Amino acid sequence: MDNKVLEIKHLTKRYGAKVAVDDLSLDVCAGDIYGFIGQNGAGKTTTLRALTGILGFDEGEIFIDGNSVKEKPVLCKSLTAYIPDNPDLYEYLTGIQYLNFMGDVYEVPRDKRKERIDKYADMFRIAGDLGSLVSAYSHGMKQKLAIIGALLHEPKLMVLDEPFVGLDPEAAFKLKEVFRRMCEAGSAIFFSTHVLDVAEKLCNKIAIIKGGKLIASGNIEDVRGDESLESVFMEVLENDAR
Amino acid sequence: MHAKWPLLLKIQLMGLTGINRAKNSGDAKEKRKTAGGIVALAVVGAVILFYAAMLAVGFCAQGLGKNLPALVVALASVIIFAFTLFQGSSILFATKDHDTVMSLPIPRWQVVLARMLCSYVVNLAFALAVAVPVTVVYFIFDGFSLGAFGTILLSVLTTPLLPLAVSAALSTLIAALTARMRFKNLLQSVLGIALFVGVMIASFSFSFSASANGEADMAALFGMLVGKIYPPAMLVDMTLSGAVWGVFAFAGISLAAAALFVIVVACFYEKINTALLSRGARAGYKAKDVKSSSAFGALAKKELKRLFSHSGYLLNGVCGALLLLIFGVALAFIDLQTVFEIPAEDFAAFKSILASMGAGFMMLFIGMSCPAASALSLEGSSRGLLFSLPVSARQIMLAKAMPTFLCDCAAGLVFSVIFGIRLGTGVFGWAALLLTAVLYSAFTALLGSFLNYKYPKYDWTNETQAVKNSIPMLIVIFGNMVLGMAVLLLSVFAGPWLALGVDLAAAVLCIVIFNYLKKVKLYV
Numbered sequence: 001m002d003n004k005v006l007e008i009k010h011l012t013k014r015y016g017a018k019v020a021v022d023d024l025s026l027d028v029c030a031g032d033i034y035g036f037i038g039q040n041g042a043g044k045t046t047t048l049r050a051l052t053g054i055l056g057f058d059e060g061e062i063f064i065d066g067n068s069v070k071e072k073p074v075l076c077k078s079l080t081a082y083i084p085d086n087p088d089l090y091e092y093l094t095g096i097q098y099l100n101f102m103g104d105v106y107e108v109p110r111d112k113r114k115e116r117i118d119k120y121a122d123m124f125r126i127a128g129d130l131g132s133l134v135s136a137y138s139h140g141m142k143q144k145l146a147i148i149g150a151l152l153h154e155p156k157l158m159v160l161d162e163p164f165v166g167l168d169p170e171a172a173f174k175l176k177e178v179f180r181r182m183c184e185a186g187s188a189i190f191f192s193t194h195v196l197d198v199a200e201k202l203c204n205k206i207a208i209i210k211g212g213k214l215i216a217s218g219n220i221e222d223v224r225g226d227e228s229l230e231s232v233f234m235e236v237l238e239n240d241a242r
Numbered sequence: 243m244h245a246k247w248p249l250l251l252k253i254q255l256m257g258l259t260g261i262n263r264a265k266n267s268g269d270a271k272e273k274r275k276t277a278g279g280i281v282a283l284a285v286v287g288a289v290i291l292f293y294a295a296m297l298a299v300g301f302c303a304q305g306l307g308k309n310l311p312a313l314v315v316a317l318a319s320v321i322i323f324a325f326t327l328f329q330g331s332s333i334l335f336a337t338k339d340h341d342t343v344m345s346l347p348i349p350r351w352q353v354v355l356a357r358m359l360c361s362y363v364v365n366l367a368f369a370l371a372v373a374v375p376v377t378v379v380y381f382i383f384d385g386f387s388l389g390a391f392g393t394i395l396l397s398v399l400t401t402p403l404l405p406l407a408v409s410a411a412l413s414t415l416i417a418a419l420t421a422r423m424r425f426k427n428l429l430q431s432v433l434g435i436a437l438f439v440g441v442m443i444a445s446f447s448f449s450f451s452a453s454a455n456g457e458a459d460m461a462a463l464f465g466m467l468v469g470k471i472y473p474p475a476m477l478v479d480m481t482l483s484g485a486v487w488g489v490f491a492f493a494g495i496s497l498a499a500a501a502l503f504v505i506v507v508a509c510f511y512e513k514i515n516t517a518l519l520s521r522g523a524r525a526g527y528k529a530k531d532v533k534s535s536s537a538f539g540a541l542a543k544k545e546l547k548r549l550f551s552h553s554g555y556l557l558n559g560v561c562g563a564l565l566l567l568i569f570g571v572a573l574a575f576i577d578l579q580t581v582f583e584i585p586a587e588d589f590a591a592f593k594s595i596l597a598s599m600g601a602g603f604m605m606l607f608i609g610m611s612c613p614a615a616s617a618l619s620l621e622g623s624s625r626g627l628l629f630s631l632p633v634s635a636r637q638i639m640l641a642k643a644m645p646t647f648l649c650d651c652a653a654g655l656v657f658s659v660i661f662g663i664r665l666g667t668g669v670f671g672w673a674a675l676l677l678t679a680v681l682y683s684a685f686t687a688l689l690g691s692f693l694n695y696k697y698p699k700y701d702w703t704n705e706t707q708a709v710k711n712s713i714p715m716l717i718v719i720f721g722n723m724v725l726g727m728a729v730l731l732l733s734v735f736a737g738p739w740l741a742l743g744v745d746l747a748a749a750v751l752c753i754v755i756f757n758y759l760k761k762v763k764l765y766v
Contacts, residue, residue, distance in 0.1 A: 016422075049341070052344075052345045053344060053345065054340070054341050054344040054345055055516050055519070056512050056513055056516040073350075074347045074348070074349050075347070077345060077346060077347040077348075078347035080345070081345075082341075082345040084341050084342075087342070088338050088339060088341070088342060088623070089342070090253060090256075090257060090339065090701070090703070091623070091700070091701035092256060092257045092260070092262055092263045092701045093253070093256065093257075093262065094262075094266045097256075097262070097266075101249060101253055102346075104246075104249045105246055105249055105346050105347065105348065106346075106347065107244060131266070132266070132268075133263060133266050133267055135263070135700075135701055136267075
């Protein structure tokens, strides 16, 4: 399909003898808000890091907007934004210095940069704190700053690892709004979460990973059927435990 | 697409100096700390300038003034190589900002280039601190000429490149070879130590062979540094003797080495990083008996484990103690009379002079490395966990001083015993040796811990920034170097009394710092 923003084909990543991600394939299309769920150590973060070009992988292929992550890493990264679960921002910079750095790296024109910083800083209520050092920020404020930095270049694909952890309810609500608006504009969101309620209410597609293997994926209605996502998830775990 | 390495370099340099933090912090204490750091840096710079100028004057007095530019290049290169030997891989790989940087659309070679240039800038500052006074002395003695100025400028600007490329290549090779192994940190440390010992033995053997040739001191130093240890510096000498192409060849070799390093590392950058950062959790753990210890014991054990957790930290932290140990063990086997080529009738007098220098020698090496000066900074962003524990700040700070004390004291005691027996030291000489091993080690450890409390650097992006490029480390190492050198030289006249006096002062300062630590409070 033409509107595939992310294509993961037979991704395999090993840490020594341990297979962290095992032959994983999935597609994320423009307009998708795709939730990626699994237990701790299931392989979620490894997958996210591989597709953002941070981590090399052993087998398979990953394409961002039709471009191979292996062959055109810089182009793929310019189309993507990644927010790790615990963003290690440069603590010796002020918020605005960090955003300007991100704007420079993604080559966002000054006028658009200013417009977007103003818009998102107001939205997430940290406009007044942008002159302070990042080291003075709370965890939630750092998360908000990382999100604003990631939104500056209007990425085609946004990859987030546990994006709602540390955000206050208002910021979480606004981030969901941003996700929806981005998807309406043709971007796609791929994020990992442990909060099944969020995944159920926000995502149109979902993937469940267990022990590095994809257990289920597709439209959320198809995956959960008549049950809640929580029941399906627990059922998957229990089946495997038996 | 524009070049991105200048952006990355700028961000890294902003983190290195601490000025941005002080400028944007509303905390007056933070600004005072930065100002204090700048003063400390200026003092260290002044000491380097003074030593370099004195060395240059000595050279000119012996009629070797025309060799000064080549000497600067060789001396700065050797020191840069020794100081960067362990930091190459920690600056390049597995840094704290790795995920952020690697997710950005910046080509790998530009990431490597920016990280290398950051190290280059720091080392260029050092090269300039050595070169400026020497050049001034050179022009005073030899007269100013534009050609010589251009030669010196070009050579100094390119001086850090070759030693940086070689040291970074060696540490990268070690990192790459061990990256996929289970005990990679231990292996990296062992290989790093082997490399360090090899380099030291090679330079000392050069030094001994230069002395054995019976050359004058300064000429021997020049012959050893430029002729044997760092021959590329000879190219600079050639230009000043008329062969203009020499300095261009030197600059070309330096630039080519650095460029080759960046290109090669960029090709393997992702693979090495992935291997270094990949830590699969091991399954199948079976619970054993749970061991318990006191809170202080647990903290001290944690610090020892932290020391062994990162090869760069370990190698920087124990290199002084390790050298002392090597010298001690070597002393047990070498024949001093043969090595120094002393006539039999003069050997007794030589031995007695050497015996008086033992404690000063030990101080010089004990002060060379101090993991306590960076142990608190290394807590980084997870320091809150430590500060929230139900233990006093003094216990935390003492635990942080413990690895320094244990390593230095153990090496010092071994050295003392061998040195005392081999040199036939008297009672007061023995007292000076043993007390120095214990008291000076305790003082260095407590001073490092105290200074790190005063000048913590939590916002590092790679451990080297905390371990090597920090104010506490600078003060401890250079302060001890000056004090150790002074005691070493003055002991020839004062005997063991000077060292005993310093030991007494160290004991008093230990008590002062110990009491001060009772009052400290650790806040995030």
